[in-house]
Amino acid sequence: MDLLLQVVRWEVWIFLLALAGTVAFQLLTGRINTTNLLSRKLGGSRGDISPERVQLLATTLGAAFYYVMQAAAAAKSGKLPDVPETWPAVMGGSNLIYLGGKAYARFFANSDSK
Amino acid sequence: MDRAFEILALVTGSVLCLLVGGFGFLILWEIWVGNIDLSKLISEPTGDASMSRFQLLVFTFVIALSLFLVVVATQEVPNIPGTVLTLLGISGSSYLVSKGIQFSDPAGITSARGQDIVVSPGKISVGYGQKQQFTAQVPNKPGAAVKWLVLAGDGTIDQTGLYVAPPPPSPPLPSGTGAHATIQVTTDAFPDAYDLAVVTLV
Numbered sequence: 134m135d136l137l138l139q140v141v142r143w144e145v146w147i148f149l150l151a152l153a154g155t156v157a158f159q160l161l162t163g164r165i166n167t168t169n170l171l172s173r174k175l176g177g178s179r180g181d182i183s184p185e186r187v188q189l190l191a192t193t194l195g196a197a198f199y200y201v202m203q204a205a206a207a208a209k210s211g212k213l214p215d216v217p218e219t220w221p222a223v224m225g226g227s228n229l230i231y232l233g234g235k236a237y238a239r240f241f242a243n244s245d246s247k
Numbered sequence: 248m249d250r251a252f253e254i255l256a257l258v259t260g261s262v263l264c265l266l267v268g269g270f271g272f273l274i275l276w277e278i279w280v281g282n283i284d285l286s287k288l289i290s291e292p293t294g295d296a297s298m299s300r301f302q303l304l305v306f307t308f309v310i311a312l313s314l315f316l317v318v319v320a321t322q323e324v325p326n327i328p329g330t331v332l333t334l335l336g337i338s339g340s341s342y343l344v345s346k347g348i349q350f351s352d353p354a355g356i357t358s359a360r361g362q363d364i365v366v367s368p369g370k371i372s373v374g375y376g377q378k379q380q381f382t383a384q385v386p387n388k389p390g391a392a393v394k395w396l397v398l399a400g401d402g403t404i405d406q407t408g409l410y411v412a413p414p415p416p417s418p419p420l421p422s423g424t425g426a427h428a429t430i431q432v433t434t435d436a437f438p439d440a441y442d443l444a445v446v447t448l449v
Binding site: 174211215228 | 257260261263264267268271274275278279285286287288289290293294295297298301302304305306308309311312313314315316317319320321323325326327328330331333334337338340341344345348349351352
């Protein structure tokens with residue numbers, strides 16, 4: 134029975150890693166569409182690189198990487214690592230900047246589409 | 248009796264083990280051969296990629312991998328800390344608000360990259376038996392190869408975009424009842440994109 138548990142464990146582990154690897158590979162090679170991921174989609178400067186999107190991307194990847202490292206280190210303790218209380222504020226702030234930029238482009242910037 | 252239960256448990260476990268592995272392998276295989284298409288995994292209906300969707304995707308993988316790491320180590324399903332749920336909530340709410348802002352503007356439901364292929368001229372009159380050169384531009388991939396096709400009506404077009412109108416009909420059509428031809432141009436660079444030109448035969 135222990136052998137079966139080990140096999141299932143490896144199956145799920147390999148599946149999750151292979152799926153994450155496949156998605157990452159397809160994102161990096163362009164098979165998953167990333168067109169205009171970092172571009173403004175509204176307003177007069179539509180199509181330009183958007184700093185608020187770039188900062189959100191950096192914050193997201195940084196937070197994700199840090200959390201996986203924490204989880205790997207804390208796995209034996211039997212619980213998911215708690216994130217520092219400043220994190221929701223940082224991620225909330227980052228998302229707020231992103232939404233603020235989007236709202237500004239929508240409601241205040243000159244739109245060439247109107 | 249205990250021995251029988253042990254054998255039953257072993258057989259059931261083996262079958263489940265095979266099923267889990269089989270499903271996992273099948274999903275990965277279908278992705279690799281292209282039957283499960285992930286190309287629009289983080290795309291919006293406009294064709295542009297969405298930052299909010301990307302963030303949700305990253306967080307989903309992070310939580311799934313972290314959860315699995317802990318389950319493997321302890322063989323128990325752990326509690327998910329409130330702050331982690333808060334982070335997921337922020338991400339999900341941000342996605343909703345972001346889409347609300349974007350789709351409140353008609354410009355938000357069209358691609359920021361504009362039209363992928365443009366034919367010129369888009370509308371023209373051509374005499375029977377005459378020739379007309381059409382050109383196509385692919386603004387987001389200059390120099391990309393294009394394909395020409397007479398979608399409806401008479402006449403022929405070669406792959407350089409040179410349209411040759413049919414010979415005059417006999418007997419001639421009554422005045423004001425000129426025939427039309429519709430020309431379509433496509434490009435492999437953007438498989439979903441096309442543009443049309445309408446020819447009025449005079």
